Amino acid sequence: MSERAAPFFCPYCGDEDLRPSEAGHGAWECHGCRRAFQLKFLGLLSATNHGGASHEQHRD
Numbered sequence: 395m396s397e398r399a400a401p402f403f404c405p406y407c408g409d410e411d412l413r414p415s416e417a418g419h420g421a422w423e424c425h426g427c428r429r430a431f432q433l434k435f436l437g438l439l440s441a442t443n444h445g446g447a448s449h450e451q452h453r454d
């Protein structure tokens with residue numbers, strides 16, 4: 395896996411004291427607010443899709 399996404403700030407409190415979590419891949423812990431969260435890469439935005447396709451793919 396070459397997937398790397400390192401947040402610079404906690405999305406909840408804005409603290410910079412983030413550390414990788416052992417909870418899983420892409421998981422981080424904020425030691426400012428003591429929240430654990432996980433980043434997930436959803437995909438690339440399509441530059442050629444001009445509103446043709448619907449966004450009604452509810453998976454998971």
Ligand SMILES: [Zn+2]
Pocket residue numbers: 404405406407408409424425426427428429
């Ligand atoms: Zn935080």
